[in-house]
Amino acid sequence: MIEHADLSRPIYIRLKEMILDGDLKPGEKIIQEKIAETLGVSRTPLMKALLTLENEYLIESIPRRGMFVKTRDLKEIIDVYICREAIEGMAARLLATYKNDNNTDALKKCFTPFLEDENIDSQTYTKADENFHKLLIKLTENAPLDKIYFFSNIHDKVIGHGLVRPPEETLEEHFKIITAIEQGNPDDAERYAREHIRKSRELLIDQYKNHKSE
Amino acid sequence: MIEHADLSRPIYIRLKEMILDGDLKPGEKIIQEKIAETLGVSRTPLMKALLTLENEYLIESIPRRGMFVKTRDLKEIIDVYICREAIEGMAARLLATYKNDNNTDALKKCFTPFLEDENIDSQTYTKADENFHKLLIKLTENAPLDKIYFFSNIHDKVIGHGLVRPPEETLEEHFKIITAIEQGNPDDAERYAREHIRKSRELLIDQYKNHKSE
DNA sequence: AAATTGCATTTTGTATACAAAATACAAAAT
DNA sequence: ATTTTGTATTTTGTATACAAAATGCAATTT
The missing domain is CATH 1.20.120.530 (GntR ligand-binding domain-like)
Known part of the structure; x- marks a missing residue:
């Protein structure tokens, strides 16, 4: 069995998949609680994954308003x-x-x-x-x-x-x-x-x- | 203590300063609880700041072992x-x-x-x-x-x-x-x-x- | 009917609690 | 003396709790 010392890692991979596959659509707001429940994890490791995705330019964060799948022109x-x-x-x-x-x-x-x-x-x-x-x-x-x-x-x-x-x-x-x-x-x-x-x-x-x- | 809509922002700026100024030395382990107490914040926004710094190549993270100020050869x-x-x-x-x-x-x-x-x-x-x-x-x-x-x-x-x-x-x-x-x-x-x-x-x-x- | 206000609900941001892993260190064995 | 083992302590990773801000919506006003 592969042991993941860091839960945010598989979450990150999963979310990236979802974004690239279009399950999460550009512009869509990411409601943390919702996604966390879907993936069966808490918001803490989810947040870590989201921050990584933000730094990879796949997600855009607006403080106090939420995180959104990045739209591109x-x-x-x-x-x-x-x-x-x-x-x-x-x-x-x-x-x-x-x-x-x-x-x-x-x-x-x-x-x-x-x-x-x-x-x-x-x-x-x-x-x-x-x-x-x-x-x-x-x-x-x-x-x-x-x-x-x-x-x-x-x-x-x-x-x-x-x-x-x-x-x-x-x-x-x-x-x-x-x-x-x-x-x-x-x-x-x-x-x-x-x-x-x-x-x-x-x-x-x-x-x-x-x-x-x- | 610093006031802001997003606490991790000023923490990030402060930590970056500390790293570039050499207050935190290359290779040094960042003990979250310690830094959090020093800055008068909790580990949650600190973690956000640390992740940003990791993505900026100033910090290196080893899962389950900690985060370290990046050394460079x-x-x-x-x-x-x-x-x-x-x-x-x-x-x-x-x-x-x-x-x-x-x-x-x-x-x-x-x-x-x-x-x-x-x-x-x-x-x-x-x-x-x-x-x-x-x-x-x-x-x-x-x-x-x-x-x-x-x-x-x-x-x-x-x-x-x-x-x-x-x-x-x-x-x-x-x-x-x-x-x-x-x-x-x-x-x-x-x-x-x-x-x-x-x-x-x-x-x-x-x-x-x-x-x-x- | 459209705009505005106020309230209930949702959602974020931060702090805290707790379990599991890593580390430090002392005692025991070689 | 050095290595090994067991235990206490520290530290991380995750979940949860809670306050503050944002949002949605209905009632009220224009």
Whole structure:
């Protein structure tokens, strides 16, 4: 049996699930007593979990008024993509600078299942994409860099709504990044990583504009 | 005792002060009951403050064993500087891209007091330097970018130990960044911002090596 | 009918109580 | 003398209690 010394940990995981799955909807107020009862815990460890989620940008707290599932407008999603561009770009640079076969192998492995696949399953690819981007950060072994990468939450949420570019387009980009890292070319690695995210960002803006003018 | 709608807020500020001032020393265990009594509050709002500090990387928590003032080794400080390089570089790029006179004026104002000063006071300049780097981020109005910039804490702490380059060297660099922003040159702005931090990082490594071989 | 006020209810923020785990330390064993 | 074991103390983690603020709603006023 896995023993949890800290109840707030599984609560945090559960709540995060609920938010990302949409069980708790953006803007919805989190009534502590209610959630606490649902989860069968008291408000104390729940509060700890909520504070962690607040720091991960999934919840917004207004003193004396309550905690709410964070709503996001386009501006903020764009801003997140800008952050990711800076962070993942740097991560790719670091990996290329201190290149290492284990790392490139691990990165490649994210996408090998799709290399000979004619009909890529969107769901599976999305998951692989998430893994790849998280791995890129993890492999740097730069703890602060990893800590600030809670953006992946928002990224996952955006992806969850089907707002991604097709695998035909991104698969190649991913391998361009990996190859640059493999060849120990920091400038290329960073440039490709940034381009990759910038393109998604631009698409998001376009999609929004089109949607708006319908 | 302090009065506020949210007690954890002033507690947080107070504790942060105590950590940055060295009243609470790195590695020191934070005995909740003790601190709570000292501040005249209960453990509940104290815990909230401590969790915020944990998320700001100033405190480290080990479940069931306690919370400790974070210790830092060179590797971690270097890692922070790498993060700053990515983040501030992007900030400079953004400001140059969406250039605006108010912004450049505000940035210039940080250092105008030192322009005709022959004998720059180190303490005052250090404060100005801190302001400049925080302002660079703030002016982007990119909320997530600002949120992840808690590194300034660590930066301030390092600076507090006197580990900075002299004003004669950095003043010029600061103005190179500002000028690039003013001229709307994103590539230069980012490059100069990154160089600026990279140089400090390299100096830190040198200082460490010298110190070690003494 | 719309706006305002006052009261009951809900909900948050803080303090406190209590159980379980960690720690410190002394006594016993090797 | 050093290690081990058992016990008292401290400290954390969780639940609960309670006061103060926010909210909802009905009665009253305009």
